[in-house]
Amino acid sequence: MDILTVFCEIDDFCNEFEPRFNQMLIGDGKRRRNKPGAMALSEVMTIMVMFHLSGFRNLKTFYNGFVCRYLTREFPQLSSYNRFVERERDALIPLWCLLHLRRGSCTGISFVDATTLKVCQNLRIPRHKVCAGSAGRGKTSVGWFYGFKLHLIINDQGELLSCYLTAGNTDDRQPVSGMVKKARKMFGKLFGDKGYISKALTECLQEGEVQLVTGIKKNMKNKLVNCYDQLLLRKRAIIETVNDQLKNISQIEHSRH
Structure with a gap:
């Protein structure tokens, strides 16, 4: 660019x-250099x-x-x-x-995901001080980490609709409802992985005219999903592409070796 x-x-x-x-700053009554x-x-x-x-x-x-x-x-x-x-x-x-x-507009097809932002290697956790008061230990499918989670919602064109940063030990489902409310007039279907399965979250989003669509786990009963939703669930990899670009090209994740 x-x-x-x-x-x-x-x-x-x-x-x-x-x-x-x-104009919106609140002063403390003291004169300060500007x-x-x-x-x-x-x-x-x-x-x-x-x-x-x-x-x-x-x-x-x-x-x-x-x-x-x-x-x-x-x-x-x-x-x-x-x-x-x-x-x-x-x-x-x-x-x-x-x-x-600079956020995009909802098109009726949205994807949600969370990615880890490590601040240090696990061996350095006891000595880490920079983010000691805000980072947390979390676990993903590839193991434990120490840092934050970046939660993203994008549309089918890869444009950002909403984002949220939490400690690494935060449940992926916790900030979703708040992110949907803060997005620009979000509607339609929101596709996520199996980690977003939640009856309470589904009902909460339905009140805002947003339908949460996820896959099912192996120990769950099969449910009918129309072909259109099945196809879009496979297209959920678009948000993984956004995560990869942010972390490996834009370098938003940095931890010492």
């Missing part, structure tokens, strides 16, 4: 977002987005070895790497709001 296109879209968003966001940084917020956000599109494995190499060497014309007021990392905190809420604005 062209860096100019990315920057223009983010900069237009920041011009609308920052004034409204600053000196703007050398780099604009839109520049920081653009570099963060481009990192996940670049294929680099870590941010430090991308920033010092690529941005500071080859993108000085595009970003004439580049700060040091340490200062850039500090500015990333300012970009967290704007990026989250931009993500929600």
Whole structure:
């Protein structure tokens, strides 16, 4: 993706977002400096987005070895790497709001899945401190892990409808109803794997005009499923493709060796 296109879209968003966001902030009565940084917020956000599109494995190499060497014309007021990392905190809420604005629209065919985000190897769990207060131990079909779960709902075109981040020990079914409510006018059928089998969840989604469709386990009684639903259950691999792109191309998962 062209860096100019990315920057223009983010900069237009920041011009609308920052004034409204600053008006909503609640002060503590103390006078504080409000000196703007050398780099604009839109520049920081653009570099963060481009990192996940670049294929680099870590941010430090991308920033010092690529941005500071080859993108000085595009970003004439580049700060040091340490200062850039500090500015990333300012970009967290704007990026989250931009993500929600960029969500797709429901087409009546949706897919739900959860993927693991490991923060360290299992041997390092007792020494891990960065995410000690928020990460959790969970278990998947391939074994135990320590970190988070990313829950996604996408449409049949691979566009994101809703997302949610939880600790690794969270049941996959727990955030689904809330994600459906926060999506843009979600309707139709929601396809998931056998881990989403739940009578309570099915009834809850039906109240919102969403039908949950899953496979059946070996120890369950057979139930009639029309050919159309069976075909779409096989197409559920599209969300696995999205997970793979996020984790192995965009590098949203990183754990030390």
